[in-house]
Amino acid sequence: MSDLKARILGEVAAELSSIEAALKENLNPWAELAGEVAGHLLFSGGKRLRPLLMILAARACGSDRQDLARYSVLFEYLHAATLIHDDLVDEAVMRRGKPAAHGVYGAPEAVLTGDFILARCLTLTAETRNFAIIDEICGITEAMSQGEIQQLYNKGRMDLTEAEYLDVIERKTAVLLKGACVTGAHLAGQPDEVVDALGRYGWHIGMAFQMADDLLDYTADLASLGKEPGADLREGKLTLPVIYALSKASNGEKERMEAIMADPDFTVEAFSELVSLLTELDGIGYTERCAHDHVGLAKDALAGLPHSREKELLLLVGDYSLGRKS
Amino acid sequence: MSDLKARILGEVAAELSSIEAALKENLNPWAELAGEVAGHLLFSGGKRLRPLLMILAARACGSDRQDLARYSVLFEYLHAATLIHDDLVDEAVMRRGKPAAHGVYGAPEAVLTGDFILARCLTLTAETRNFAIIDEICGITEAMSQGEIQQLYNKGRMDLTEAEYLDVIERKTAVLLKGACVTGAHLAGQPDEVVDALGRYGWHIGMAFQMADDLLDYTADLASLGKEPGADLREGKLTLPVIYALSKASNGEKERMEAIMADPDFTVEAFSELVSLLTELDGIGYTERCAHDHVGLAKDALAGLPHSREKELLLLVGDYSLGRKS
Numbered sequence: 001m002s003d004l005k006a007r008i009l010g011e012v013a014a015e016l017s018s019i020e021a022a023l024k025e026n027l028n029p030w031a032e033l034a035g036e037v038a039g040h041l042l043f044s045g046g047k048r049l050r051p052l053l054m055i056l057a058a059r060a061c062g063s064d065r066q067d068l069a070r071y072s073v074l075f076e077y078l079h080a081a082t083l084i085h086d087d088l089v090d091e092a093v094m095r096r097g098k099p100a101a102h103g104v105y106g107a108p109e110a111v112l113t114g115d116f117i118l119a120r121c122l123t124l125t126a127e128t129r130n131f132a133i134i135d136e137i138c139g140i141t142e143a144m145s146q147g148e149i150q151q152l153y154n155k156g157r158m159d160l161t162e163a164e165y166l167d168v169i170e171r172k173t174a175v176l177l178k179g180a181c182v183t184g185a186h187l188a189g190q191p192d193e194v195v196d197a198l199g200r201y202g203w204h205i206g207m208a209f210q211m212a213d214d215l216l217d218y219t220a221d222l223a224s225l226g227k228e229p230g231a232d233l234r235e236g237k238l239t240l241p242v243i244y245a246l247s248k249a250s251n252g253e254k255e256r257m258e259a260i261m262a263d264p265d266f267t268v269e270a271f272s273e274l275v276s277l278l279t280e281l282d283g284i285g286y287t288e289r290c291a292h293d294h295v296g297l298a299k300d301a302l303a304g305l306p307h308s309r310e311k312e313l314l315l316l317v318g319d320y321s322l323g324r325k326s
Numbered sequence: 327m328s329d330l331k332a333r334i335l336g337e338v339a340a341e342l343s344s345i346e347a348a349l350k351e352n353l354n355p356w357a358e359l360a361g362e363v364a365g366h367l368l369f370s371g372g373k374r375l376r377p378l379l380m381i382l383a384a385r386a387c388g389s390d391r392q393d394l395a396r397y398s399v400l401f402e403y404l405h406a407a408t409l410i411h412d413d414l415v416d417e418a419v420m421r422r423g424k425p426a427a428h429g430v431y432g433a434p435e436a437v438l439t440g441d442f443i444l445a446r447c448l449t450l451t452a453e454t455r456n457f458a459i460i461d462e463i464c465g466i467t468e469a470m471s472q473g474e475i476q477q478l479y480n481k482g483r484m485d486l487t488e489a490e491y492l493d494v495i496e497r498k499t500a501v502l503l504k505g506a507c508v509t510g511a512h513l514a515g516q517p518d519e520v521v522d523a524l525g526r527y528g529w530h531i532g533m534a535f536q537m538a539d540d541l542l543d544y545t546a547d548l549a550s551l552g553k554e555p556g557a558d559l560r561e562g563k564l565t566l567p568v569i570y571a572l573s574k575a576s577n578g579e580k581e582r583m584e585a586i587m588a589d590p591d592f593t594v595e596a597f598s599e600l601v602s603l604l605t606e607l608d609g610i611g612y613t614e615r616c617a618h619d620h621v622g623l624a625k626d627a628l629a630g631l632p633h634s635r636e637k638e639l640l641l642l643v644g645d646y647s648l649g650r651k652s
Contacts, residue, residue: 029472030476031472031473031475031476033478034471034472034475037475082441085438088433088437089433089437090434107415108415108416108478109478111414111415111440112415112471112474112475112478113471113475114441115408115411115440115444115467115471116471116472116475118471119464119468119470120468122463122464122467123464125464126457126460126461129457131452135452137448138445138448138449138451138452139449141441141444141448142442142446142449144441144445145360145439145441145444146355146356146357146442148441149357149359149360149363149435149438149442150356150357152359152434152435152438153357153358
């Protein structure tokens with residue numbers, strides 16, 4: 001674990017423990033199987049980044065509400081619901097170092113449990129009795145489902161543009177992190193300009209996180225990633241490192257890259273060769289710089305907030321998103 | 327088509343045409359593929375029973391609101407979202423006389439489009455700006471997902487009880503028809519006792535409809551049903567005609583029924599033999615009587631409403647639910 005990650009985790013131990021408790025308390029399954037399948041993913045050690053951001057955003061806006069942990073878990077439920085469906089859609093084998101839910105319990109169980117966890121998210125959302133928050137969550141569920149559908153449609157397309165890639169990662173990732181921060185500000189009763197500032201922070205952090213995630217698919221190993229590296233490629237999913245490298249490649253390099261990517265059973269050697277090309281053609285470097293720029297803009301968005309422990313933590317989360325190994 | 331169905335359809339032509347228009351207007355896909363897959367199911371001639379019930383309920387309560395069709399389609403979206411996921415879960419081949427969506431577009435597309443249509447339902451729900459309606463829809467999504475999970479868990483269980491069966495059909499069907507009627511009453515600004523009365527009507531109609539549906543699986547043919555008869559049995563899904571017949575069967579009859587049901591590739595002859603047993607052992611008759619009783623209770627629930635065209639239509643829908651052929 002990086003020093004930065006350890007430092008953040010130490011600082012937010014109390015928040016994380018309140019989130020874990022709230023995740024268990026609010027699941028409330030009537031059907032035993034629903035609780036079991038949901039628990040498989042929910043209690044296998046995720047980062048809890050989204051609920052944490054919501055709580056930190058509310059506290060950084062000065063809220064001393066005692067019910068923040070309860071509402072914060074709606075973001076973990078929403079995240080888990082989409083992960084379960086996406087792993088099924090992508091035929092992913094591993095998630096968080098464990099076999100994916102559809103592999104353990106079956107595809108039907110995974111579909112319906114995703115629906116159930118989403119339903120729990122919606123009930124918690126309604127309980128906030130805040131229309132701005134309800135609208136935010138509705139918008140997120142629409143955006144995420146369509147982002148995933150578009151990503152599915154884009155699979156195998158070698159001509160995917162950077163703009164199309166950005167459209168998809170905004171919908172599938174950034175809107176949810178933005179929503180968590182916006183909701184924190186709403187729960188703290190903040191005016192529009194503060195809500196917008198927190199929203200900008202969350203959106204840029206989301207873009208940076210997804211770019212860092214997409215980089216890890218080329219730079220991490222199985223043990224630290226908790227799933228197989230090269231998975232995006234195997235699914236025909238082009239991400240920024242590849243899109244940028246293809247745009248800078250000579251005809252020969254382009255042909256070689258496309259030949260490697262056309263074979264879903266590529267060898268370790270072919271994958272290494274591709275990673276070398278991504279590095280040489282600056283696909284890795286460009287993606288790192290884009291993520292870095294987003295983190296800068298995320299931090300800038302918080303400039304108007306008064307100094308607080310939670311504001312410092314939000315700034316550290318930005319740094320962490322760039323340096324993480326998993 | 328039965329005379330009763332033709333009569334009802336003639337009477338509600340204006341409502342049905344406003345529902346069709348609203349279904350198209352409110353789908354709003356950003357991702358083209360989402361609109362295409364959603365349209366495959368949504369515009370293939372469903373009965374539109376749920377939106378129709380919402381509109382009739384509101385009008386029977388005296389509402390002259392002009393936005394009823396718009397909100398009514400949230401119930402068709404919710405219904406369609408669950409149908410798409412359920413057909414996938416059940417590996418159903420046909421739906422409404424057409425190949426099921428997952429067969430045409432693929433399982434991933436079906437999962438994500440179900441999520442998208444549900445998201446559209448949620449946005450429309452939030453737009454009512456009525457917390458009673460929002461709570462109702464949240465409760466329905468929870469109940470439906472868990473009802474389907476429980477049904478999945480119950481598959482192949484020969485010892486399923488009537489109480490367990492009723493639990494599942496309440497969750498997977500009755501709560502949605504109840505929700506449509508309750509929402510109509512809320513949109514008409516009615517007090518609790520009227521909302522409850524419409525809710526009782528919808529709940530009993532829902533129970534009767536599901537029982538009639540389960541009967542059709544043994545008594546209808548492919549052409550009128552739009553999907554294969556015997557499908558429940560092939561999936562190991564025990565419904566009331568079978569549960570009741572098993573409870574009345576001799577040891578020999580029970581063994582014979584279980585032997586037929588144990589083979590998912592049963593022949594036409596074996597299926598006919600089973601239907602004969604269900605008839606002789608009163609499984610068919612008992613289910614018809616239960617459905618009939620629910621319709622009676624549904625009608626009773628409307629006793630306090632003043633006379634109106636829409637109240638008459640709600641009463642007719644009750645009669646229709648018993649006599650329908652598809």
